[in-house]
Amino acid sequence: MEFDYTEEQLALQDTMQRFISRDYDFDKRKAILKSDLGYSAEAWKQYAELGLLSLPLPEDSGGLGGSAVDVMLVMEQFGLGLLMEPYLSSVVLCGGVLRDAASKALRQKLLPQIGAGSEKMALACYEAAGRYDLSHAACTATQKGGAWNLKGQKTVVLDGPSADYFLVTARSSGKVNDANGVSLFLVPRDAKGLTVLGYPTQIGTRAADLKLEDVAVGSEALIGESGAALPIVERAIDRGIAALCAEAVGVMNALNKATLEYLKTRKQFGVAIGTFQALKHRMADMLIAAEQSRSMAVIAAVNADSTDAAERMRAIAAAKAYIGQAGRLVGQQAVQLHGGMGVVDEHVVSHYFKRLTMIDLTFGDADYHLGRFSDTLRPAS
Amino acid sequence: MDLTFTAEEEAFRDEVRAFFAAELPKDIRDKLDLGRHISKDDMVRWQKIMYRKGWGAPNWPAKFGGTGWNIVQQHIFEEERAEACAPNQNPFALKMLAPVMQNFGSAAQQEYFLPRILSGEDWWCQGYSEPGSGSDLASLRTSAVRQGDHYIVNGQKTWNTMGQYADWIFALVRTSTEGRQQQGISFLLVDMKSPGVSVRPIVMLDGGHEINDIFFDNVKVPVENLIGEENKGWTYAKFLLSHERSGNAGIGACKRALKKLKEIAAAQPANGKPLIEDSRFRDRIAQVEMELMALEITNLRVLSGYAKDQKAQSLGPEVSMLKIKGSEIIQTLAELKMHALGHDALPYVREALDMNWRGNPLLNAHYGSYAPPLSGQYFNNRKTTIYAGSTEIQKNIISQMILGL
Numbered sequence: 001m002e003f004d005y006t007e008e009q010l011a012l013q014d015t016m017q018r019f020i021s022r023d024y025d026f027d028k029r030k031a032i033l034k035s036d037l038g039y040s041a042e043a044w045k046q047y048a049e050l051g052l053l054s055l056p057l058p059e060d061s062g063g064l065g066g067s068a069v070d071v072m073l074v075m076e077q078f079g080l081g082l083l084m085e086p087y088l089s090s091v092v093l094c095g096g097v098l099r100d101a102a103s104k105a106l107r108q109k110l111l112p113q114i115g116a117g118s119e120k121m122a123l124a125c126y127e128a129a130g131r132y133d134l135s136h137a138a139c140t141a142t143q144k145g146g147a148w149n150l151k152g153q154k155t156v157v158l159d160g161p162s163a164d165y166f167l168v169t170a171r172s173s174g175k176v177n178d179a180n181g182v183s184l185f186l187v188p189r190d191a192k193g194l195t196v197l198g199y200p201t202q203i204g205t206r207a208a209d210l211k212l213e214d215v216a217v218g219s220e221a222l223i224g225e226s227g228a229a230l231p232i233v234e235r236a237i238d239r240g241i242a243a244l245c246a247e248a249v250g251v252m253n254a255l256n257k258a259t260l261e262y263l264k265t266r267k268q269f270g271v272a273i274g275t276f277q278a279l280k281h282r283m284a285d286m287l288i289a290a291e292q293s294r295s296m297a298v299i300a301a302v303n304a305d306s307t308d309a310a311e312r313m314r315a316i317a318a319a320k321a322y323i324g325q326a327g328r329l330v331g332q333q334a335v336q337l338h339g340g341m342g343v344v345d346e347h348v349v350s351h352y353f354k355r356l357t358m359i360d361l362t363f364g365d366a367d368y369h370l371g372r373f374s375d376t377l378r379p380a381s
Numbered sequence: 382m383d384l385t386f387t388a389e390e391e392a393f394r395d396e397v398r399a400f401f402a403a404e405l406p407k408d409i410r411d412k413l414d415l416g417r418h419i420s421k422d423d424m425v426r427w428q429k430i431m432y433r434k435g436w437g438a439p440n441w442p443a444k445f446g447g448t449g450w451n452i453v454q455q456h457i458f459e460e461e462r463a464e465a466c467a468p469n470q471n472p473f474a475l476k477m478l479a480p481v482m483q484n485f486g487s488a489a490q491q492e493y494f495l496p497r498i499l500s501g502e503d504w505w506c507q508g509y510s511e512p513g514s515g516s517d518l519a520s521l522r523t524s525a526v527r528q529g530d531h532y533i534v535n536g537q538k539t540w541n542t543m544g545q546y547a548d549w550i551f552a553l554v555r556t557s558t559e560g561r562q563q564q565g566i567s568f569l570l571v572d573m574k575s576p577g578v579s580v581r582p583i584v585m586l587d588g589g590h591e592i593n594d595i596f597f598d599n600v601k602v603p604v605e606n607l608i609g610e611e612n613k614g615w616t617y618a619k620f621l622l623s624h625e626r627s628g629n630a631g632i633g634a635c636k637r638a639l640k641k642l643k644e645i646a647a648a649q650p651a652n653g654k655p656l657i658e659d660s661r662f663r664d665r666i667a668q669v670e671m672e673l674m675a676l677e678i679t680n681l682r683v684l685s686g687y688a689k690d691q692k693a694q695s696l697g698p699e700v701s702m703l704k705i706k707g708s709e710i711i712q713t714l715a716e717l718k719m720h721a722l723g724h725d726a727l728p729y730v731r732e733a734l735d736m737n738w739r740g741n742p743l744l745n746a747h748y749g750s751y752a753p754p755l756s757g758q759y760f761n762n763r764k765t766t767i768y769a770g771s772t773e774i775q776k777n778i779i780s781q782m783i784l785g786l
Contacts, residue, residue: 001390001453002383003682069382260784280780287779288702295678296671302384322671371660374667378657379647 009073015050020081026348032084037162038206039084044117053091054115058099061111068239068304072246072297079250082351084205086120086159092243093236094121094167101224101232122163124154124210125233132364134233136177139212141170141185148222150185150215160208161198164189172227184229186221203355231309237363238316242304244359245297248323251356252290255334258349259283262338282333289326296322317373324366331356394457401465404430413466416754417736418589421504421546427468428501437499438475445483445491446499452684463633472628474498474505478551480624481568481617485609506544508552508595511537516774519563519615523597525554532569534600544593545580547573553618556611568614570606587757588731623696625769630680630707635673638714642666645721645751656721669713676706698782701775708765719759726756
């Protein structure tokens with residue numbers, strides 16, 4: 001057992017922290033938020049140079065062969081610095097899918113480009129009526145000769161507006177939420193019949209709804225076997241959840257640091273408000289919540305690469321549920337303890353709070369994952 | 382970062398498990414499995430078995446006759462102990478007094494007392510709280526006045542656990558009333574057979590007798606029974622408390638209790654189905670299991686952090702987090718076990734706590750073998766967020782020592 005990062009990992013952490021304080025402070029980030037892109041192309045280039053984008057990609061496709069723990073380290077910094085770039089979508093989710101399930105030809109074509117940052121990808125696996133259910137695919141895929149025809153809609157595709165390629169789930173057989181019959185396709189951004197409706201999210205990143213009207217793709221666009229994509233997507237989302245858990249821990253630590261600082265400096269009734277026991281104890285609760293969340297993020301990370309789907313799901317669901325709840329506590333209390341300063345756009349606390357809140361609502365909220373975890377407790381019938 | 386056990390650690394786990402399977406007396410196992418009280422004789426018998434194996438003190442360094450196990454080994458041992466339903470060895474001697482004696486005691490004290498703890502010869506209890514000194518422990522008033530080669534001790538200690546069995550008590554006493562109240566405290570070892578020591582039982586809300594008042598009436602204690610220096614006792618007391626709290630996380634016991642809870646929820650009928658099929662109840666189990674999953678790792682992170690830190694002289698304030706969470710989790714588990722029984726939690730039949738009780742058939746209908754102690758355990762476990770520094774005191778420690786508030 002080992003609970004610390006390696007020397008090498010700590011060096012990378014240090015590099016990222018220096019990058020954040022130099023190139024991504026509050027004012028610089030504000031400009032990025034207002035830009036058309038919604039993230040910094042310059043930062044993206046730097047991530048590529050630092051090796052962040054190729055870090056978890058396989059070595060046979062130009063990657064560094066890193067683990068989910070390496071991703072944890074990176075995502076924690078994404079939380080700490082409130083970074084906006086499409087790392088989760090392109091590298092963690094889509095890079096992961098290609099690594100696990102794409103043909104060798106496709107992997108060797110796309111993964112080096114993802115690692116270099118020259119192409120970006122987004123995962124389109126949710127639909128409006130399906131809530132968090134990945135098996136819900138009303139979007140259809142019909143085979144005509146060697147080609148596929150895709151028809152339907154996808155919702156809240158994270159980082160969709162900037163993606164060069166989409167990985168799209170569509171139903172090739174079965175009923176709308178059957179586990180079997182979900183297929184996965186690589187769809188280029190410029191595919192005929194594809195409409196990308198982009199919009200900003202609550203945290204300033206971008207997302208998109210996709211409309212697929214008779215989008216035609218070749219047989220080589222099918223990822224994995226026809227109708228057997230659900231486990232591939234579930235595995236990718238589990239990896240994404242582990243990454244979000246780490247990001248949330250980064251946010252919680254940043255919020256706790258800011259709140260503690262505020263308690264020590266803000267004076268009312270002639271004394272620092274941190275001298276009041278009601279506030280001290282709240283702060284202690286926030287610290288404990290963050291530490292417990294870190295432990296859960298570690299559990300998620302070390303299980304994220306597991307091929308034992310049941311064991312992995314159990315760990316990931318528990319971590320996401322726990323961190324959803326703990327994040328709610330830390331976020332809400334950080335705002336509360338900041339008083340009026342907690343509810344203004346000009347203070348970083350509200351930005352952290354929104355990020356933490358949206359992390360809970362991404363890929364299944366605390367209730368959803370509590371339910372999944374709880375269901376694993378039923379005696380095998 | 383890696384949560385897997387090495388091959389050596391797995392082999393160690395196998396060794397511990399095999400030892401429990403071979404050596405733990407069945408009568409003791411059965412009592413603990415069904416939540417019944419075990420006697421002092423049971424505990425001493427078990428200590429002697431552990432001692433023969435060389436495991437008399439799982440948490441001590443080897444130079445004092447302990448196992449010298451590292452944090453992960455101790456964790457594995459504790460997990461297997463709880464799973465096997467083996468008794469917890471007397472924590473007052475092994476986990477509280479011994480670390481103090483090993484760090485601050487004289488060579489003579491170490492040579493005399495430590496082997497007797499290992500062999501199970503001496504039973505120790507703790508003399509900390511007083512009627513007027515609970516959370517504000519440093520206000521304690523039990524006095525020790527030097528007279529030649531002795532201290533003369535007068536006063537009262539309370540909430541003393543298992544003192545009715547004790548051969549010795551380690552007590553915080555006031556040797557000075559000058560300066561800050563923390564500066565006049567000393568750490569004294571008192572023979573319970575000394576004239577003037579008396580024990581009065583306190584019955585707890587579950588009807589059980591595990592705690593006492595201890596009275597000292599002009600008790601003569603030889604000066605060589607002072608630990609360290611006179612008036613430095615508060616330092617030793619805090620050192621002891623950090624060790625006590627680190628043990629309070631009780632991961633092994635919580636895991637065992639969780640497993641038991643699931644068994645009970647699977648066995649209890651509810652509307653023609655097992656209770657665990659009721660998602661409202663099952664979600665409550667899931668909730669506490671998540672908390673425990675996190676605490677298990679937090680516990681290992683904190684303790685291995687101290688073990689790695691060469692400069693760390695003792696456990697730090699982080700153990701307060703472990704104490705808060707561990708005590709809340711064990712309370713929740715006890716509460717859910719009781720609630721799993723539904724109205725069968727109501728009967729209070731003392732005799733049913735006896736392993737051999739067969740009762741009458743009508744009353745038996747209320748009781749699976751596991752049911753009789755569950756309500757009492759819930760009531761009894763309200764103590765866990767109060768003892769060893771209440772949750773509120775732990776939060777004070779965290780805010781002062783970690784957060785700097």
